[in-house]
Amino acid sequence: MNSIKILITGFQPFGDVKVNPSERLAKHLAAQKIDGAEIRSIILPVTLDCRKIVENALKSEKFNAVIHFGVAAKREQITPELVAINCLDFDIPDNDGKVFHDEKIEKRGPAAYFATLPNRAIAEALKCAGFASLVSTTAGTYLCNYLMYSTLHLLGKKRRKIPAGFIHLPPLEKLPEEKLFDAGKLILQEIARKIQ
Numbered sequence: 272m273n274s275i276k277i278l279i280t281g282f283q284p285f286g287d288v289k290v291n292p293s294e295r296l297a298k299h300l301a302a303q304k305i306d307g308a309e310i311r312s313i314i315l316p317v318t319l320d321c322r323k324i325v326e327n328a329l330k331s332e333k334f335n336a337v338i339h340f341g342v343a344a345k346r347e348q349i350t351p352e353l354v355a356i357n358c359l360d361f362d363i364p365d366n367d368g369k370v371f372h373d374e375k376i377e378k379r380g381p382a383a384y385f386a387t388l389p390n391r392a393i394a395e396a397l398k399c400a401g402f403a404s405l406v407s408t409t410a411g412t413y414l415c416n417y418l419m420y421s422t423l424h425l426l427g428k429k430r431r432k433i434p435a436g437f438i439h440l441p442p443l444e445k446l447p448e449e450k451l452f453d454a455g456k457l458i459l460q461e462i463a464r465k466i467q
């Protein structure tokens with residue numbers, strides 16, 4: 272059997288977020304093998320360029336799943352996102368200093384895409400292990416939603432039916448690094464199980 276490869280991404284710091292737990296997690300999981308799945312990880316800038324970087328990664332290697340991670344500074348739980356919407360709208364400048372209001376991500380794209388990750392199973396596995404987790408119904412309208420929408424749009428265009436989606440993490444003050452790493456491993460195990 273060919274080995275399974277999972278692409279995970281984390282984001283750099285931005286705004287008031289000095290340490291982004293998604294960057295720590297992506298670095299920690301880089302080049303690991305979890306339940307037979309090889310992990311590749313990329314750290315993305317909090318700018319519109321994040322989309323192109325993921326697109327290039329998906330072109331250069333054949334992945335069996337894509338999981339994007341980011342921080343949701345005000346959340347206490349680990350929240351797999353249900354849906355990404357075709358909207359860019361924010362006041363906190365991205366790391367290029369840009370702000371957007373009421374813009375579409377894809378001019379002719381659909382209003383929204385549902386994640387194709389096993390969100391419910393991930394949240395349940397996390398809760399069973401003692402983590403606070405729930406499936407979120409909004410990824411916001413900042414760069415995380417943008418990235419999730421862009422990846423699902425790209426995979427849809429290429430008719431690549433692989434699990435893909437976005438998981439928001441609480442800040443490190445609410446979920447310390449050691450626990451975050453355990454939660455990350457559990458998430459990857461859940462996804463590896465789905466695609467094996």
Ligand code: PCA
Pocket residue numbers: 282285291293317340341342343410411412413414415416
């Ligand atoms: N969180 C932001 C963008 C980068 C990140 O880690 C968001 O929720 O959109």
